[in-house]
Every structure is written in structure tokens, then in C-alpha cells.
Ligand SMILES: Nc1ncnc2c1ncn2[C@@H]1O[C@H](COP(=O)(O)OP(=O)(O)O)[C@@H](O)[C@H]1O
């Protein structure tokens with residue numbers, strides 16, 4: 001049976017991030033995508049012009065439609081906007097027995113627009129993160145969640161341990177916002193620690209990288225891959241999506257969701273490697 005997956009996220013009218021990025025990624029990775037919309041954003045490559053959150057009951061009723069019918073193999077969350085939506089989502093994860101939950105703690109869009117109310121961070125930490133198989137913060141999100149600034153590899157390792165203590169099985173601390181010449185993501189699961197890395201690509205067309213990465217991770221987990229395999233494949237997917245950029249719009253353009261199918265699939269990783277954490281190399 002084809003794996004069925006669910007994204008619980010906001011709509012990006014520009015098609016590069018949110019629900020649209022997730023469904024495109026699911027399609028490319030051969031899983032059947034369903035969606036629960038938490039907010040509608042008026043958004044394009046130059047930024048977010050407006051945010052229209054859904055009511056918690058509208059989210060609850062979409063979750064019931066999915067939970068009562070589909071056999072969901074993995075779920076991801078993106079933009080959740082407020083604490084009421086987070087509470088409804090956490091209750092549904094329990095009620096419908098959604099397994100393999102990937103929490104992408106989306107907070108702020110690249111242009112600076114807030115996609116999560118400040119007072120909802122507590123609900124994310126208390127209610128949703130403890131249910132997660134994997135959480136995928138970027139560096140600024142990890143700083144908000146832990147209350148610590150992150151400047152080097154030691155900070156990242158400490159932040160990942162703090163995040164793990166919130167109850168998720170695994171943390172993937174993404175490195176897109178760092179300044180190293182490589183773009184690498186730190187994966188920590190219990191005592192297992194490694195980095196998944198590629199060279200850093202120089203392009204402004206990186207809108208929706210986090211959504212696309214976490215959707216690819218969710219798709220691979222749904223197919224029964226391990227976290228390590230899924231992190232590697234998701235990184236291969238996003239690497240090609242950034243590398244073969246599309247030049248759409250006038251600002252930060254979307255990534256190319258076709259790219260991986262078109263070429264990288266036939267390469268071994270296309271330049272992505274997994275290696276152990278070595279402080280002197282990654283500090
Ligand atoms: N310029 C880049 N070159 C290569 N990979 C990148 C680049 N920017 C981001 N990535 C990768 O894209 C994924 C999303 O990372 P990040 O940009 O940190 O997330 P977010 O979109 O949530 O801010 C990660 O796997 C990261 O390593």
C-alpha cells in the first residue's frame with residue numbers, strides 16, 4: 001500500500017513553503033499527501049503580506065476528517081500559529097494514534113513575519129515536542145526554544161541536548177542559517193551524534209528550504225526508513241532543490257521540487273555526506 005502522510009501547516013500562496021511545499025515534496029517522493037491547514041498566508045517571494053489563522057475548531061475538524069479515514073504512516077507539523085491550534089493538534093496526535101511525528105517548529109519567515117505567536121512557544125514545548133519522533137529547528141528557532149545563543153559546534157551540541165530533554169526522540173538542528181562554507185545539519189538521538197552535510201550553495205532562492213527538508217524527512221520515515229537514512233535522503237532532496245533553482249519571483253525564490261527526481265536520484269547523494277561530529281572540524 002502506498003504510504004499516506006499528513007502535513008499540518010499554513011498555506012503559502014506563493015507556493016514555495018508551507019502546505020504547498022510539503023505536498024509537492026510528498027508527491028515527488030511517492031507518498032500520498034493529505035493536509036490540515038492552520039492558516040492562510042498572503043505570501044510571495046518578497047515576503048508575507050498577511051496572515052489569516054484558522055479557528056482551532058476548523059483545524060480540529062480537518063484532523064478528524066483525516067484521522068477517521070486514512071491510515072497515516074507519518075505526520076509533519078509546520079506553521080501552527082497559536083497555542084489553541086497546538087493543543088488541538090497534540091490532542092489529535094494522541095486520539096488518532098498518529099505515529100512518526102516530525103515537528104518543524106516554524107516561527108519566523110525569512111522576511112521576518114511571525115508565523116507563531118510568542119506565547120505559543122510554551123505550548124509547543126509542553127504539548128507537542130514530547131510527542132515528536134524528530135524535531136527540526138533551524139538555529140534561530142533552537143535559540144528561542146532553549147533560551148541560549150548558538151555560535152559554534154559546542155553551542156549546537158548543548159542546544160541539541162537541551163532540546164532532546166524536552167521529550168523528542170531525535171533532534172535535527174539545521175545549519176542553513178550558519179556561516180560555514182558547508183551547510184550541515186547536526187543529528188542527535190540519545191548518545192548517537194552525527195552531521196549530514198553538503199557544500200553551501202550561493203543563491204537567494206531558498207524560500208521554503210525548512211518546509212521542504214522536513215516534508216522529505218517525513219516521506220522517508222513513512223516508507224519505513226530509519227531516521228539516519230531519512231535525514232540523508234531529505235538532505236539530498238533539499239540540496240538538489242536549492243542547487244537547481246528556478247528563478248521565480250522578485251525576491252527569495254522557491255526551491256525546485258522537481259530537481260531530485262530529475263537528476264540526483266541517479267547520483268549517489270550528489271555531494272551529501274554523513275560524518276561523525278568532530279569538534280575541531282565543525283566549530
Ligand atoms: N545555502 C544552502 N546551501 C545548501 N544547503 C542549504 C542552504 N541553506 C539551507 N540549506 C539546507 O536546507 C535545509 C533547511 O535549513 P534551514 O535553512 O536552516 O531551515 P529553515 O528554512 O527552517 O530556516 C537544511 O538541510 C540546510 O542544511
Ligand SMILES: Cc1ncc(COP(=O)(O)OP(=O)(O)O)c(N)n1
Nearest residue numbers: 010017018109110207208209210211
Ligand atoms: C505558510 C508558511 N509556512 C512556513 C514558512 C517558513 O518556511 P521555511 O521553510 O522556514 O522557509 P522561509 O520562510 O524561511 O523561506 C512560510 N514562509 N510560510
